[in-house]
Amino acid sequence: MAQSVKEGVVVSLAYELRLPNGDMIDQSTPEEPLDYLHGADNIVPGLERELEGMAVGDTKTVVVAPEDGYGQYDPEQREVVNKADLPKDFPLQLGMTIAVTDDEGYMEEAMVREINANSVTLDFNHPLAGQELHFSVQVVGIRDATEEELEHGHPHGVFEDEDYLEDEDFDDEFEYDFSDELDDDEDELEDDDDDDAPKGRR
Numbered sequence: 001m002a003q004s005v006k007e008g009v010v011v012s013l014a015y016e017l018r019l020p021n022g023d024m025i026d027q028s029t030p031e032e033p034l035d036y037l038h039g040a041d042n043i044v045p046g047l048e049r050e051l052e053g054m055a056v057g058d059t060k061t062v063v064v065a066p067e068d069g070y071g072q073y074d075p076e077q078r079e080v081v082n083k084a085d086l087p088k089d090f091p092l093q094l095g096m097t098i099a100v101t102d103d104e105g106y107m108e109e110a111m112v113r114e115i116n117a118n119s120v121t122l123d124f125n126h127p128l129a130g131q132e133l134h135f136s137v138q139v140v141g142i143r144d145a146t147e148e149e150l151e152h153g154h155p156h157g158v159f160e161d162e163d164y165l166e167d168e169d170f171d172d173e174f175e176y177d178f179s180d181e182l183d184d185d186e187d188e189l190e191d192d193d194d195d196d197a198p199k200g201r202r
């Protein structure tokens, strides 16, 4: 019996994602589809809901509102960072995405929004926050998930890089660990004869 998209299946999806103005910002082809585990929050809720019940070969156009996509844009998610807290040779560029580790060890991506003489404004909103998302999708394959995939909450590839789904759109070219700065107080207690060491040392 032909399968349809439902909780607990791995779906192979070809899609195009466009902004309302028609600009294409992401896609996957039928030859190299995106695999995701249905019902596990691997994709935005507004798209996942609309894929429910589709069969292999079905196509659909789905418009996803920001609140069912990457959320509304939140101005509070901007943070001004002291430029002196960055390493001197840090290759700052407007619009670049950097990985920031907070003091609890969580890694978040931030976009460099503004570069001023003494400060840098980082934007922790998802780059697609506030956007209406226009998907056109085709279901290319459906299979039952393995026990391990259900446990992990994501599909595993044919190759062993099992956590590729989380990492695939992650631009780790510029990683910077801000936790050194955030932990400064502790550091100073430990080595208080070290006042003139350059900031941003590892």
Ligand code: ZN
Pocket: 152, 154, 155, 156, 162, 163
């Ligand atoms: Zn896994």
